[in-house]
Structure formats: structure tokens, C-alpha cells
Amino acid sequence: MSLSINTAAQGLVIPGIRQFSNQLVHYPDAINLTIGQPDFPTPEAVKEAGISAIASNQTIYSHNAGLLELRMAIRNFFAEAYELDYEAETEIIVTTGASEALDSVFRTILEKGDEVILPAPLYSGYEPIITMCGAKAVYLDTSLTEFKPSPEKLEALITGKTKAILFNYPSNPTGVSLDKGEMDELAALIGKYDVYIVSDEIYSENTLEGGHHTFASYAQLKERLFLIHGLSKSHSMTGWRIGYVLGPAPIMEHVLKVHLYNGVCASVPGQYAAIEALNNNRHVPAQMNIAYRERRDYVYRRLTLMGFDVVMPTGAFYIFPSIKQFGMPSLEFANRLLKEARVAVVPGSSFTEFGEGYIRISFAYSMELLKEAMNRLESWLNISFLQDKEVLS
DSSP states (O other): OOOOOOHHTOOOOOHHHHHHHGGGGGGGTTTOOOOOOSOOOOOOHHOOOOOOOHHTHHHHSSOOOHHHHHHHHHHHHHHHHOOOOOOOSSSSSEEEEHHHHHHHHHHHHHTTTTTTEEEOOTTTTTTHHHHHTTTTEEEOOOEEEEEEEEHHHHHHHOOOEEEEEESSSSOTTOOOOOOOHHHHHHHHHHTTSSSSSEEEEGGGGBOOOOOOOGGGGGGHHHHTTEEEEESSTTTTGGOOOOOEEEEHHHHHHHHHHHHHHHHHHHHHHHOOOOOOOOHOTHHHHHHHHHHHHHHHHHHHHHHHHHHHHHOOOOOOOOOOOOGGOSSHHHHHHHHHHHHHEEOOOGGGGGGGGGGBEEEEOOOOHHHHHHHHHHHHHHHHHHHHHHHIOOTTT
């Protein structure tokens, strides 16, 4: 007998983000602008809470949905920050990062043949989860609308097979956010259809202009909406792996079953650290955002002076300039930039076909590194392109 493996698993590929960051071992002198990981340390009080939990032997299983104290902290945060009303005991589940929250939700609601609409370009981690559930990702091209979903184009994609629509704002990779008017239009449209909404708002606390608006605030959507969140970006806790999902109780009882068979519960010391983050360190993201705005403004200015066509990001810590004027695929552009200038960025093709013609630059790095990276990029462009023809004219 010949043993086989799941064909969907065989079809999975290493994300382009990781492919490029993994290459850096061969280029020790390269500047890495590929990973969306804050360069700030986890706040000291949050670290101490985790250390204290370990020292006091808080290292056994928690409730599958997470420590009730943490779920109360999550509930209070969303109530006070966004006027949302979720029950801690029945509508909030703590997960091993936001990624596991997404996986548990999709495995709960999706069946073979279902479709999920995703505005693109977008983070490459969504489609594999959907595919592994036997469903299909259907992309809404936002590249012609400044990376914001057109309600008309979205409605045209909704069919009898549409089970869910996923939103990720502020967006990875574009850094684009939605204002209230834009969100109102989308909510009014979606309210007419019997579909789930999965709203990944992991970057909400890294909104750099205006305030963050959430799809969970719309009464007509709340009973079929899953709000995905966590502390990885807001409190520089990527390695702590603490995420959470908020949703309607009748469906969350099924999400909980999928979650518990997946991982039992999130790290308990990490949960205690999360309690400290949410209860006493809500000011931390705003402090980080001061640096992010300065970095964003600097990178945006340098890119525009070099002649790049780029949309100003209003959230997260990514910028997504167009490279179409250079007449080469984004993978080739990124490879050459790494090998010839020792600057690592992510090719736009890593974020679906609708990201082709762009590159993603993460500005979650120090100003010193960003300045050197922009200098190397400008010098490389001058040597590689401007001496031969006026590409940027």
C-alpha cells in the first residue's frame, strides 16, 4: 500500500514573507524590512506578569476559552475603547495568537464548496486556511480603488456559495484603513445578505490617522460577525502567542469545540501577561505609534522623492509602493534589491496576484535602519535604472 498525504497540504507553499526573511541568512549585511514585528520590547510590567505567573506555578491548563479574568479584561477593553458589548463567559475565546483564532473560526463555519470573499492584495495566511477547509477564496481587486473595497464590486462577487466575507483593516500589506463613511456603506451592503463576516482587526491599536472603526459596531452584522484580535502588534508580543476571537454565543460554543481540539488552551503565563497588558498598559500602543508615524512619514517622503507611486498608509506599519514603472515582476525586483543593494522587502505577488507590481516595506524598524535602507534603495535605483533611461520621469 502506498501512503499518501492530504492533497491540500501538499499544495501549501511557504509564504513569500518568510521566503524572503529566510534568505537573509545568506546576506548577513542586508537590512531586513520584511517582517511585521515591532522592534519595541514587550512592556516591562507585562513581562513581569508572565514571569510572576511562572514563579507562582500558574502553568497548568486554564479553561479552554481562557482565564475568565482575561476574558473580562478583553470584554472591558472593547466596551471602553469601542462601546462593544460582549459576554466574557460565552462570547470570547482566548487563542494561540490571532492565526489560531482565524483557523478555529473558519473550520467552524466553512464546508466544502463554500466561498469566502477577500479584498486583495492581502495577507497570504488567509487562503491556505480556507483551502484546507475545502472552501474557495474569491478575491476582490482593490488595487484600482486605493486598496479600499468598492461596495459595487463586492456585491458583484456575492453568490449563493458565499459563506463569509473577510476584512483586514488596518490592512496588511497596504497600511490602508477604512473611515466611518466607507465602513457604513459596506455594512449597509453586507446587511442585505446572509453571510458571515470575519473582521481581522489585529492592527486596530496601530491606527495612525483618526480613530479605528470596527465592523462589530453595526447591530445588523454583530450576530454573524467574528472579531479577530490579539496583542502581538499592539504590545509587541508576537512570540507570546495570545489572540482572541469575539462572536455571537450560539456560534461561539462551536468555535470553542474546534479550538479546544486544536490546542486545548492558550499559554497560561501568556494569559497572565495579557491581563496586565489590557488592564494596566493600554497606553503602550499610542507611545509606539508616535515612532511609527515618524518612520512612516520619513519612508513615504523618501519614496515619493525617488518617484514611487505610493498610497499613504494610515494604519499598521507597512507601506506598499508601486514598482510598475520599472517593468519587472515584483519577485525579480525584490531579488535584485536584496542581492545587489542588500535591502530585503517582500514582493507584492506574495499578497495574491493583485499585489503584483508592488513591494511591501515594513517600517517597524529603527529610523537608523530605515534611513540606511532608503539610501541603499536610492543608490541602487540610480545605478540600475536612471543611468540607462529615465524610468521615473
